[in-house]
Amino acid sequence: MKTQVCIVGGGPAGLLLSHLLHLAGIESVILERRPRDHVLGRIRAGVLEWGSVKLLEEAGLGARMRKRGFVHEGTYLASQNRGFRIDFKARAGHPVMVYGQTEVTHDLYDARDAAGGVVIDRAEGVTLHGLPDTPHVTYVKDGTEHRVDCDYIAGCDGYHGVSRQAIPTSLLKTFEKVYPFGWLGVLTETRPVSDELIYANHGRGFALCSMRNEHLSRYYIQVPVDDPIGKWSDDAFWDELRRRIPHDAADRLETGASIEKSIAPLRSFVAEPMRWGRLFLAGDAAHIVPPTGAKGLNLAVSDVHYLSQALIAHYRDSADDLIEGYSDRALTRVWKAIRFSWWMTTLLHRFPDQTEFDQRLREVEMDYLEGSEAAQRSLAENYIGLPY
The missing domain is CATH 3.30.9.10 (D-Amino Acid Oxidase, subunit A, domain 2)
Structure with missing residues (x-):
């Protein structure tokens, strides 16, 4: 099989990237290790930043979210059994949307199916070859090995995935707080x-x-x-x-x-860089935040925003400046979210x-x-x- 972008990981980051590329006329193949019902059964984040909401809407994914999601214009903080409200719209101009990651994933699968997108689940033994410059990917499905030739690989396969591990340890720097x-x-x-x-x-x-x-x-x-x-x-x-x-x-x-x-x-975790040659990392493959600040899924969305822009500019305009700058752009926002999540966690928890x-x-x-x-x-x- 040959495609332009091989996406490793069929969670929301990989599905959203595939959909955004499809809208720009760019081919992709998604390889997911787990069966679809397992991916859809994961209980994860439930709060979407307003930027995530707008991006999903602009990609044609907002109808079900608007029907089933809940717009929250503020939140309550409490200390020693007494609370107060912070008004998001009054203080920052926008609300947030409570809409679970499972629902987002459901919408994305529906969109990829409707567009005839290639999503291969139960893809075992995914291995990345030819990096950093001439990539291809192999995997095993139903006992048979398959090969995907591609221009780029997007590693959206989570913290335990193979994509980040493909970057040489001499180049990869990680930061972690447990x-x-x-x-x-x-x-x-x-x-x-x-x-x-x-x-x-x-x-x-x-x-x-x-x-x-x-x-x-x-x-x-x-x-x-x-x-x-x-x-x-x-x-x-x-x-x-x-x-x-x-x-x-x-x-x-x-x-x-x-x-x-x-x-x-x-835990908080960040891997730098988020690009090695023709391999890109996005979402949990590159960073983890404690859920206190509701940033995990939203950081995956912003990574995909930057990455899709970079790939679209490459194929549409033969411009590679966004590809060259992808890691720095994404990490700037990642570290600000890491800081906020750390601050919220420190503020609200009791330490031993x-x-x-x-x-x-x-x-x-x-x-x-x-x-x-x-x-x-x-x-x-x-x-x-x-x-x-």
Whole structure:
């Protein structure tokens, strides 16, 4: 098989890149290791920056999102069981959209199917050859090895994928911070406790109240990352959540049986550069952020924005300046998101070695946020997404 761009990874980054290239008349093939139902079953991020919303709409992917998503014009922060609201539209000019990554992936698969896009799932043993200058990719499907000849490879295959590993260690530099706690997340068929997200700092640890729709809620509490999931019965989870969120929210909290429960570790990770010759990295293949700032999926979208622009300029105008500058452009925005996610994580969580002094500083920081328009503006403009 021969194509212009071989995309490794069939998650939202790879699917969106393929779709944007298709709209510009550029051919691509997607290789995905997992079956489609597994990709669509992943429970991931639920908040889209306004830039992500506009990009999806401009690509013709907005109809279902506008029907099923929820526009949030602000969010609530809480400390020691008392909360206040930050108005995103008033402070930064735009809202955000609550629309789960699963839904985005669903829309992207539908778009690629409608356009006759080539998405090969269950592609095992994907191997990158000929880098940095004459790439091709091999994979095994149903016991038979296949080869894809291509001009470029886009590595959208996540943190554990093969793409980043193809860059020589002598060239690749990585930065990582592992946080000493995790998020215990529960999905439940109950009405959300709030019409907007609640981020809560408490002496016992962080909590987050989120939602997927009017009858599907997503809640999180900070726990030790090595806690056994069996330690947390549904009743134990609800009791702990009530202790950490504002009293008025705890009073109206609707509880029920969990339909999904898991503990996710938190870390920040960045790989530089995001390009080696004709190989590009995008999304989790190049960077990971803690979910506190709602940046993971949105950074994948901005990477794809920069990468699609670069490839379109190459094929349409024979101009390679955007290809040459892709890594620097993408990493500039990545590091700003890394900073914001680190700041939000530090502000809202209790660390194992934390003293009462540290907790008081967090409480004072929250008090300052409540009373300062300038501080709220800074948080809001980062949360809704810095411009591309």
